[in-house]
Amino acid sequence: MGESVSGSKFAAQGLVTGGRLKYVVGGAIILVVIAWLILSNIEGASAHYLTVEELLAQGPSEQMVRVSGLVVGETIEWDPQRLILRFEIADEGGSIPVMYEGVRPDMFRDGAQAVVEGRHSSSGVFEATALILKCPSKYVAE
Secondary structure, three states: OHHHHHHHHHHHHOOOOOOHHHHHHHHHHHHHHHHHHHHHHHHHHOOEEEEHHHHHHHOOEEEEEEEEEEEEEEEEEEEOOOOEEEEEEEEOOEEEEEEEEOOOOOOOOOOOEEEEEEEEOOOOOEEEEEEEEEOOOOOOOO
């Protein structure tokens, strides 16, 4: 009779019968995996936003950064076979050479406002993994 009382305690709690323990453990595992995915992607997706002047002052780094500047037209070199675009971006603090591997944007030209994301290599070239062009507004007063 003692065994049926202790067995009924577990049955009343629902942990042994009904398989609730499997759901609790499974749910906990899913929550841990989701939390890990969110935290690891937040860390990898964050890139500091710098000007060309700030990047030059900081020097080469393996840290992912975003840099904004104007495209210097006479420095544009496009290799359509290898999809390599080389150019410089500049602001009032200086200029930096950029190498981007990918499709050349249609609006890419001299004086375009560009944002590049990547790493400033020890060779002094900014190795961009992303190239975004800012569209000029038609409604800005001149």
